[in-house]
């Protein structure tokens with residue numbers, strides 16, 4: 001019995017799933033370093049339908065992100081919030 005409980009604890013310690021979400025004010029320090037290869041795949045899968053595979057936008061769909069002042073003026077943490085929650 002005791003050994004089984006220890007086993008569960010050890011497994012939990014090795015997993016990120018049970019960590020509490022970081023506090024919003026701590027977000028900038030918590031932003032992980034991006035992986036451009038993974039990010040490109042995610043962009044193609046989730047964003048390119050409207051923003052285009054080169055992020056230059058599609059008429060009447062997504063904006064050109066390469067020329068976007070909004071995009072260029074935000075930190076990574078702010079952009080993550082924008083993608084997760086939407087704009088103001």
Ligand code: HEC
Nearest residue numbers: 043046047049050051061062063065068069070071082083
């Ligand atoms: C269904 C179409 C669609 C998809 C899919 C989409 N977008 Fe957009 N996106 C838009 C439109 C339309 C706007 C312009 C909204 C506005 O001007 O109010 C926009 C605006 C933006 C902006 C703000 C640009 C600016 O200059 O204001 C960012 C950043 C952005 N999208 C990022 C993304 C990312 C990252 C993804 C993928 C996770 C994504 N979008 C997926 C349609 C889309």
